[in-house]
Each structure stands twice: as structure tokens, then as C-alpha cells.
Amino acid sequence: MTFQDQIKQGIPSELPSKKTYEKAINHAPKRIDILSNEEKELAIRNALRYFDKKHHTVLAKEFAEELKEYGRIYMYRFRPDYQFYARPINEYPGNSVQAKAIMHMIQNNLDEAVAQHPHELITYGGNGAVFQNWAQYLLTMKYLSEMNNEQTLIMYSGHPMGLFPSNTNAPRVVVTNGMMIPNYSKQNDWEKYNAMGVTQYGQMTAGSYMYIGPQGIVHGTTITVLNAGRKIAKNGEPLAGKLFLTSGLGGMSGAQPKAGNIAGCITICAEVNPKITEIRLSQGWIDEKISDLNELAARVKIAKENKEVVSIAFLGNIVEVWEKFAEENVYVDLGSDQTSLHNPWAGGYYPAGISFEESNVMMVENPALFKEKVQESLRRQVLAINKHTAKGTYFFDYGNAFLLEASRAGADVMAKNGIDFKYPSYVQDIMGPMCFDYGFGPFRWVCTSANPSDLEKTDAIACEVLEAIRKNSPTEIQQQMTDNIQWIKGAQENKLVVGSQARILYADAEGRMKIAEAFNNAIKNGEISQPVVLGRDHHDVSGTDSPYRETSNIYDGSKFTADMAIQNVIGDSFRGATWVSIHNGGGVGWGEVINGGFGMVLDGSLEAEKRLKSMLFWDVNNGIARRNWARNEGAVFAIKRAMEVEPNLKVTLPNLVDDQILKDLF
Ligand SMILES: NC(=O)c1ccc[n+]([C@@H]2O[C@H](COP(=O)([O-])OP(=O)(O)OC[C@H]3O[C@@H](n4cnc5c(N)ncnc54)[C@H](O)[C@@H]3O)[C@@H](O)[C@H]2O)c1
Secondary structure, eight states: OOOHHHHHOOSOOOOOOOOOOOOOOOOOOOOOOOOOOOHHHOOOOOHHHTSSSGGHHHHHHHHHHHHHHHHOOOGGGGSSSSOOOOOOGGGSSSSHHHHHHHHHHHHHTTTTOOSGGGGGGGEEEEEEESSSSSSHHHHHHHHHHHHHHEEEEEETTTTTEEEEEOOTTOOOOEEEESOOOOOGOOOHHHHHHOOOOOOOOOOTTTTTTEEEEEEEEHHHHHHHHHHHHHHHHSSSSHHHHHHEEEEEOOOTTTTHHHHHHHTTTTTOOOOOOOOHHHHHHHHHHHHHEOOOOHHHHHHHHHHHHHTTOEEOOOOOOOHHHHHHHHTTTOOOOEEEOSSSSIIIIIIIOOOSSHHHHHHHHHHHHHHHHHHHHHHHHHHHHHHHHHHHHTTTTEEBBOSSHHHHHHHHOOSBBTTTTTSSBBBBBBBBIIIIIGGGTTTTEEEEETTOOOHHHHHHHHHHHHHHHHHHHHHTOGGGHHHHHHHHHHHHHHHHTTTOSSSSSSSEEEEHHHHHHHHHHHHHHHHTTSSSOOEEEEEEOOOSTTTTEOOOTTTTTTOOSSGOOOHHHHHHHHHHHHHHHOOEHHHHHHTTTTSSSSEEEEEEOSOOOOOHHHHHHHHHHHHHHHHHHHHHHOOOOOHHHHHHHHHOOOOOOOOOOOOOOOHHTTTTTT
């Protein structure tokens, strides 16, 4: 059967043969056994809803086995045999170009070269799911292949509720992931309701079909490392010869070594998982691999002496590296951590002193002991980091809940006031005040022709647009503009594509709108051969309310509210987004963040031009308006500028209060 016919078929009426569990694939860790027997029955009943009654006896037994063996029902048997990758848009069956573009994006999120646990439909972050099971995937693709531009597909945490009549200007797909009644949003609630098959953790770009491989994060990480370097520079000197120590070579964290190379420092990145380390080596995302601590210490000393620009993976636990470097007096200039501490008890963080394999068993068989080990390891890690920072290391939290979980483990990370952490998050110090408050965020696009030459053309167009904008940019954003132009100029040479022909580029509202308009014109006149999908990471100016990350530099008390993210996605949906998504969880953890995003298909039409102008302006300025109301200086500046450009924009500005007035009031 052709690929097209398989897509159109949806869930096959006859059972496909059983699949063998492919050991070479990076599989999701076994999840904890959390359901009571009654709830397990419910999970099986729920799973069987997708299938004809005649298959229930066979499948009930099989799904019960999966639940027992893996803690979830993935329905492995139904995973199609065709290869998953972002095929050229014309290869997808269907009646709607917009729907085909979405299929292109979904396929990319499940590509074995892109996804972290492709057979469990997990794209990144250990639990960032596109779907909960293969039946949902098959049914969704079938709906997309059938739908027209007067219908909207409704997605509930991976489950396609169905196609509903709408209109041509409505989104083609509306996605919600992990939305819970607030009181049911604890870590174990995810375990329980995900195992029952009624919710999923969509992360940010996994469940919203907007993941573009580690490139998506390389740019943001480069900006972070570059600016962290500017922070520690004594006389504006570059990062050459300075050491950046961190951990994780996974979905996002894998971008760190590449970003370190682009920023021009020595990067050491510890990773416990040998398979992942090999993948990153083979992709050229790290230069060298070392498994021995003594060898590592010796190697880094040479790299420092020679001021090498090099990235080295340490195959082992990050805790040991911090400790070893403290012992050997290896000075660390910049330090961070990117283990997946948003998911601490289920494989996000591997404790020191126990092997990778032992940990994988312990987290399932003895979760209480595993939790103790994780917390003990975090205390050890912080103890070692504190020794380094006492000597001058600039350590920052990378939005992975490191400081949050370390504090919960009783590690010494609290500031003197007992409320704040003693180290900043990268958003508080860097991304918030330097990027988000001015509207700069992770704009991205994907060429659905899957043709690298289209991507090359878009890079050139984007560069031209930014250079023109820079000429009239105010001083406040000149550095940003320069960094982003440099990034797009080097993008081809840095070979950043893994998966779809995609590009990330930090840009503000003006940049995003002008680049998008130029793309739409290039599609119209045939310079670009097929539609381009616009989108962004949820980790952006307006998309995400997350008190320990994206909105950690909001200081008016509103960082624990989530109005911005919800407003954003509602606003995007009626201003022309092709699809919108809103998620609970992502990055810092279930219950700790609400994040939303969009996708927009540009097809060269006048309608697309209208949509992009209306939606992109809102999508960025909503967040700037909120940041302005929180009295963030850069945002007040940026929203005033936006109001000058767009007379229909009228935003409430804050009045600043003199400190003297508040003195002695209470
Ligand atoms: N890169 C960014 O810009 C960014 C931004 C915000 C948040 N984050 C956060 O960073 C974290 C990592 O994201 P990811 O997609 O790479 O997750 P991931 O799960 O794919 O990768 C994390 C890696 O850390 C490794 N690891 C775990 N414990 C370790 C230890 N003690 N020593 C060495 N290696 C260890 C794991 O084996 C895994 O490969 C997440 O919590 C994410 O939310 C990243």
C-alpha cells in the first residue's frame, strides 16, 4: 500500500502484525506503575475505544501487557512501517494545503533522526508527546487528509475529537494538551491520567507540531551564552579560552555544545546516556567525547592554554565533573545545567553514584529510593557548584527547574531573603530584559517543499529584511539586530538542519512581519516553490506564563497568573493562525507553566498577507503590553514604539511610584 493510501486508511480494519521492540531505538523509560486495578481496566477500556469490537480480545491482552511492561499503552502494533520524515508537501494526500502542511510538521516531530523516543511518540524532553498512542496518530492523519478549509480539527491531548464545521478564516486545527483542573496538576496526576489515556504532556513544540530539531534552540542558546559572556567580560573581551560547563545532550540540551562553538568558548557537556552521546557525535553537534575524568581535566587545561574553540562531551554524570574541577582547580567561567529536572523522577535526572542502567531500573522498581538518590545527588551538585561560584564562576539556571528541584531537595541554593534563589535564571538576567521585553523571540519557518534551496532563499530574504530594518533601529535594539543578522548569515555554514528544512531566527514584531511578508511575496512570484510554515517556540515574549522561566523577570506579583498565554492563543486563533495550541507543562514541568503557540501557512495569497500582518502584530505585542504593565523598562519603551507605528494600538501604561512614598507605610 502506498504512503498516501496508508494515510487515508487511518486505523486499519485488519490487525497489522505485531512489532518487535527495536532495541537500537532510544525508548522512553518505563513509567511508574501508578494505577489501581480498577483504573487499569479503565485504561484498557479507553484504549479499545479506537478499535472494532472484533479485535478487542486480542488487543485487550496486548495493551494490558504494554501497560505492565512500559507503564503506558502505546499500541506499538499500529506504528506504520513507512519512514517518518518531513516529506515534500505534495506527497501528502488531501484537499487542504494547510492540512498538508500540518502533516509535514507532524511527520517531522516523529522522525527517528529528530524525535527522542520516536516509537513512544515522544519528541523531546523525556515526555514531550505528539500523541499518546499510535491510534491517535493514524486517526489524526486520516482526518487531516480528508478535511477541507471549512472545517477545524479538534485535538484533546493527542486525541482527535473530530472535524467540526468552521470557516476559511478559522484555524484548521486547535490543540490543547494537558489542560487540567488546576488542583489535578501535580506530577503524579500526569502519571496517572496519562496512563489512563486521557491527557498528555505536550511540552512546547512537541504536541504543537512545531519542533525543528535542536536548531530551534541553538540560536537561543547562542544568544544566552554570548550575553552571559558579555556579562562576565571585564573589558569587553570575547569568550575565547573561557570554559562553559553544563550537562545534557538531549533534545534541547544537545544544542549547547554547538552554541558554545558559535559563541567561541570551550564547552564541556556531561551526558549519562551513551546512545544520545553517540547520536550527537555522529551529527557533528559535539567535537570530542571523553569518558574518563582525569583525561577530561587534562584535556580542558590544554584547551584553555591554546584558547581552543571546542566542545567536549563527558560521558558520565555532571555532578562528578563539578566535583573533579573543584578538586583540580579548573576554573569554570560559565556554568549551567540542562538535565530534565522538569521531570525529575522519571528519567529527567540521573543521580550520581548509580549507573545509568541501575537508575532506569530503580526509578520504576523503587521510586521512593530513586527520589532520595536524586535529591542527594542534587545536594552534592549544588555543593560543588557553590565552591566554583565562590571563586567567581557565573552560574545560571537554564529554565530546567534545576534551582527549584535543588531547593526542594534542601540544597543550599536560597538567597539570604529565603525567597529568591541565589543564582539567576537565564531569563531573569539575559533573555527577559534583553530579548523578550523588546519583543525579540524565537520566530521560525519551515519550507514545506523540503528543498534545501528554498531554505537558502528564505535565509537570504530574511537577512536582507533585517539589514534594512537595522538601519533605522534605535540604539536599544542594535545589539540584538546585529547578533541576529550575524546568526542568519552563518546559518547555512553552521549546518543546523536536522529534519525539516527549517530556520530559527530571533526577531521582534517588525522583523517577523516584514520577513513573513517578503516570504509570501516570494511564494507568489515563484521564487520559493511551495508554501512556508511560520511559527515560533512557545518559549517567547507572549506565549508562555511560567514563573520560574519565561516570566521570571515579571516582578509585579503577576508571574503566577496565566492570562497572557491564554489571551495570546485565543487572539492568534481569530487573527488568522492556521493552527493554535495551548499546553499545561512544558519545560519546567506539569502544573508549573501554561504555554501556547501557533502555526501559520503562507501560500503567496493576499489572504495570507492579511493574516500574517494581523496575527504577528498581536502575537508579539500582547506580551510586550503585559511586560510593560509589569513596569519592565524595555517593554515600556517597546510598546510606546509599537503605538507610534500602529495608531489602532492603545495600551495602558503604568505610572511608576516613587520609593519614598512607600517608605514607612506599614
Ligand atoms: N535549551 C533551552 O533553551 C532550554 C530552555 C528552557 C528549558 N530547558 C530545559 O532544559 C532541560 C533539558 O531539555 P532537553 O530537551 O535537552 O531534555 P532531554 O531529556 O532530551 O535531555 C536531558 C539530558 O540530560 C541527561 N542527564 C540527566 N541527568 C544527568 C546527569 N546527572 N548527568 C549528565 N547527564 C544527565 C539525560 O540523559 C538527557 O539526555 C529541560 O528541562 C528543558 O525544559 C532548555
